Amino acid sequence: xxxxxxxxxxxxxxxxxxxxxxxxxxxxxxxxxxxxxxxxxxxxxxxxxxxxxxxxxxxxxxxxxxxxxxxxxxxxxxxxxxxxxxxxxxxxxxxxxxxxxxxxxxxxxxxxxxxxxxxxxxxxxxxxxxxxxxxxxxxxxxxxxxxxxxxxxxxxxxxxxxxxxxxxxxxxxxxxxxxxxxxxxxxxxxxxxxxxxxxxxxxxxxxxxxxxxxxxxxxxxxxxxxxxxxxxxxxxxxxxxxxxxxxxxxxxxxxxxxxxxxxxxxxxxxxxxxxxxxxxxxxxxxxxxxxxxxxxxxxxxxxxxxxxxxxxxxxxxxxxxxxxxxxxxxxxxxxx
Amino acid sequence: xxxxxxxxxxxxxxxxxxxxxxxxxxxxxxxxxxxxxxxxxxxxxxxxxxxxxxxxxxxxxxxxxxxxxxxxxxxxxxxxxxxxxxxxxxxxxxxxxxxxxxxxxxxxxxxxxxxxxxxxxxxxxxxxxxxxxxxxxxxxxxxxxxxxxxxxxxxxxxxxxxxxxxxxxxxxxxxxxxxxxxxxxxxxxxxxxxxxxxxxxxxxxxxxxxxxxxxxxxxxxxxxxxxxxxxxxxxxxxxxxxxxxxxxxxxxxxxxxxxxxxxxxxxxxxxxxxxxxxxxxxxxxxxxxxxxxxxxxxxxxxxxxxxxxxxxxxxxxxxxxxxxxxxxxxxxxxxxxxxxxxxxxxxxxxxxxxxxxxxxxxxx
Numbered sequence: 001x002x003x004x005x006x007x008x009x010x011x012x013x014x015x016x017x018x019x020x021x022x023x024x025x026x027x028x029x030x031x032x033x034x035x036x037x038x039x040x041x042x043x044x045x046x047x048x049x050x051x052x053x054x055x056x057x058x059x060x061x062x063x064x065x066x067x068x069x070x071x072x073x074x075x076x077x078x079x080x081x082x083x084x085x086x087x088x089x090x091x092x093x094x095x096x097x098x099x100x101x102x103x104x105x106x107x108x109x110x111x112x113x114x115x116x117x118x119x120x121x122x123x124x125x126x127x128x129x130x131x132x133x134x135x136x137x138x139x140x141x142x143x144x145x146x147x148x149x150x151x152x153x154x155x156x157x158x159x160x161x162x163x164x165x166x167x168x169x170x171x172x173x174x175x176x177x178x179x180x181x182x183x184x185x186x187x188x189x190x191x192x193x194x195x196x197x198x199x200x201x202x203x204x205x206x207x208x209x210x211x212x213x214x215x216x217x218x219x220x221x222x223x224x225x226x227x228x229x230x231x232x233x234x235x236x237x238x239x240x241x242x243x244x245x246x247x248x249x250x251x252x253x254x255x256x257x258x259x260x261x262x263x264x265x266x267x268x269x270x271x272x273x274x275x276x277x278x279x280x281x282x283x284x285x286x287x288x289x290x291x292x293x294x295x296x297x298x299x300x301x302x303x304x305x306x307x308x309x310x311x312x313x314x315x316x317x318x319x320x321x322x323x324x325x326x327x328x329x330x331x332x333x334x335x336x
Numbered sequence: 337x338x339x340x341x342x343x344x345x346x347x348x349x350x351x352x353x354x355x356x357x358x359x360x361x362x363x364x365x366x367x368x369x370x371x372x373x374x375x376x377x378x379x380x381x382x383x384x385x386x387x388x389x390x391x392x393x394x395x396x397x398x399x400x401x402x403x404x405x406x407x408x409x410x411x412x413x414x415x416x417x418x419x420x421x422x423x424x425x426x427x428x429x430x431x432x433x434x435x436x437x438x439x440x441x442x443x444x445x446x447x448x449x450x451x452x453x454x455x456x457x458x459x460x461x462x463x464x465x466x467x468x469x470x471x472x473x474x475x476x477x478x479x480x481x482x483x484x485x486x487x488x489x490x491x492x493x494x495x496x497x498x499x500x501x502x503x504x505x506x507x508x509x510x511x512x513x514x515x516x517x518x519x520x521x522x523x524x525x526x527x528x529x530x531x532x533x534x535x536x537x538x539x540x541x542x543x544x545x546x547x548x549x550x551x552x553x554x555x556x557x558x559x560x561x562x563x564x565x566x567x568x569x570x571x572x573x574x575x576x577x578x579x580x581x582x583x584x585x586x587x588x589x590x591x592x593x594x595x596x597x598x599x600x601x602x603x604x605x606x607x608x609x610x611x612x613x614x615x616x617x618x619x620x621x622x623x624x625x626x627x628x629x630x631x632x633x634x635x636x637x638x639x640x641x642x643x644x645x646x647x648x649x650x651x652x653x654x655x656x657x658x659x660x661x662x663x664x665x666x667x668x669x670x671x672x673x674x675x676x677x678x679x680x681x682x683x684x685x686x687x688x689x690x691x692x693x694x695x696x697x698x699x700x
Contacts, residue, residue: 051544051545051546052544159382188633190611190628190629191632193616193628193629194630196628197626200623219617222617222623245619258549259545261572261574261575262618262619263573263613264618265577265578265602273549274546277544277546
């Protein structure tokens with residue numbers, strides 16, 4: 001893509017210290033996000049997929065600098081966010097908002113919906129009085145709620161309605177980028193479909209760009225244009241959504257793809273069963289983080305050297321020693 | 337024992353909950369049959385009553401505030417609701433097992449896996465028999481011997497559910513296990529007593545996809561090895577398609593459709609089942625084409641009259657708000673509670689049995 005990316009993340013790292021011993025010294029580090037680079041282009045939806053502990057939520061928060069990165073750069077509209085002082089950063093944040101996973105804990109129970117939706121506008125000094133109220137009314141209608149709902153408290157709403165309120169609040173400042181952290185995983189299927197459709201409509205109408213974090217591959221396939229798969233703090237594969245589902249190259253992507261239960265009793269595909277669980281590897285381990293669970297043939301390089309994320313086909317990035325660049329289909333499984 | 341008789345038969349079960357806001361009519365005439373060897377998926381959204389239906393079998397519904405106002409629950413031909421508490425204990429211990437959603441809260445954090453499993457296995461062997469009060473007691477295993485045997489069983493069970501190095505790991509505390517491993521421990525505990533019926537309430541919901549796949553595979557293997565009959569409660573239709581041979585779909589306190597897994601997924605009849613399947617993003621869906629079910633789940637405090645789905649139903653007829661529809665047979669192994677398929681329902685239902693499937697066929 002030749003367009004200017006809206007968001008560019010360059011070698012981003014976020015380490016958490018493990019403290020212990022006398023005086024709670026730092027005795028180790030958890031590399032929650034480790035050397036991650038990607039770009040999000042205007043108007044697209046980039047999916048971040050991974051299992052728990054893969055660092056996808058940390059990445060989402062670090063991109064907005066809700067968590068301070070340990071290293072690397074975050075470019076938003078070409079401007080580096082990492083060095084910005086707090087007041088400058090707050091101004092930029094008007095263009096990048098977040099929708100959280102749990103609609104029950106992300107809304108203040110003591111505020112009316114009207115106040116919740118108006119709060120970002122007040123903080124950023126956008127408007128007050130009559131115009132403020134008009135804007136709040138417009139927002140609440142836009143997300144499919146009713147004006148009467150404005151005077152109620154969050155506990156009076158169902159999960160789906162609360163998520164709509166969360167979306168209205170995120171949209172208040174007319175952001176360009178929305179970071180959606182598992183926005184539908186707490187919802188029932190029929191309500192999830194409503195929220196997903198709302199998100200698709202909003203994206204078309206307002207020209208939004210999404211960074212969509214989820215563990216549900218079905219949802220990702222529906223919403224996203226490109227998908228990045230994370231495993232233990234690293235992106236292992238990044239490709240357009242059809243490629244990820246039809247021709248995945250990384251053994252982890254292939255396994256995850258086959259572990260995803262399709263609602264079709266006839267779709268009993270060959271299951272690639274992953275042994276073991278996501279387990280933090282010893283920081284001294286030089287090899288591929290997925291190597292201990294990898295079902296593909298293990299070569300010495302997997303143990304010795306961490307594979308870099310390489311472009312094997314236009315727009316298709318894979319971090320695996322078993323995948324040679326330029327190779328199409330087939331995948332790394334069985335090779336080597 | 338009659339092997340062809342159903343293991344569990346729930347007939348017209350009605351359950352109310354007395355709350356401060358009024359009477360919540362949680363179950364309104366649930367009918368459910370589990371034949372021996374069935375793996376039945378009980379599907380539905382939050383609050384539809386699937387957990388309460390399942391808990392009625394071991395009679396674990398908290399009463400009060402709950403109150404079973406009508407109906408019958410038969411387990412292997414015996415009326416569960418008529419039994420005394422002691423008889424119930426015995427039945428639960430020997431013949432039923434439960435697995436819950438969150439493995440972390442179902443293991444006691446202050447005891448090792450060994451202590452918890454041995455206790456569970458010993459309790460399944462039942463209260464000390466009368467023999468232990470007679471001179472014969474000397475021939476019976478001593479309590480210490482019993483515990484040693486139970487420990488062996490526990491290690492063997494842990495091995496069978498795929499815990500590596502069970503002799504060593506059995507001394508661990510629950511926090512030393514990951515979520516998937518804890519769920520394996522709970523499954524081991526559940527099947528250790530060789531139950532006839534296993535009730536699994538959202539057993540994989542708290543787990544990651546790759547771990548879920550492992551647990552489901554284990555589950556399938558154990559069902560065959562131990563000849564279990566399983567009631568699997570889940571909201572994940574993908575899990576049902578992969579694991580179950582029969583499905584019952586619940587909506588707002590009733591089973592609205594049941595049948596074998598192929599006919600439910602390939603040929604759903606109830607508008608709610610159709611909506612549920614259409615609401616799932618699958619590989620055929622392009623952006624913006626997903627259909628949700630309009631509206632939201634009704635409150636059991638003020639449910640809609642008649643068929644509880646009618647306010648959200650795209651095919652609602654004039655008769656729907658008047659009276660709940662009866663369960664109608666749609667084939668040898670398929671039943672649905674919907675007026676669309678009643679050839680001569682109460683006044684207002686004009687549909688023919690022949691026309692109705694075609695009418696829905698267009699929509700699906």
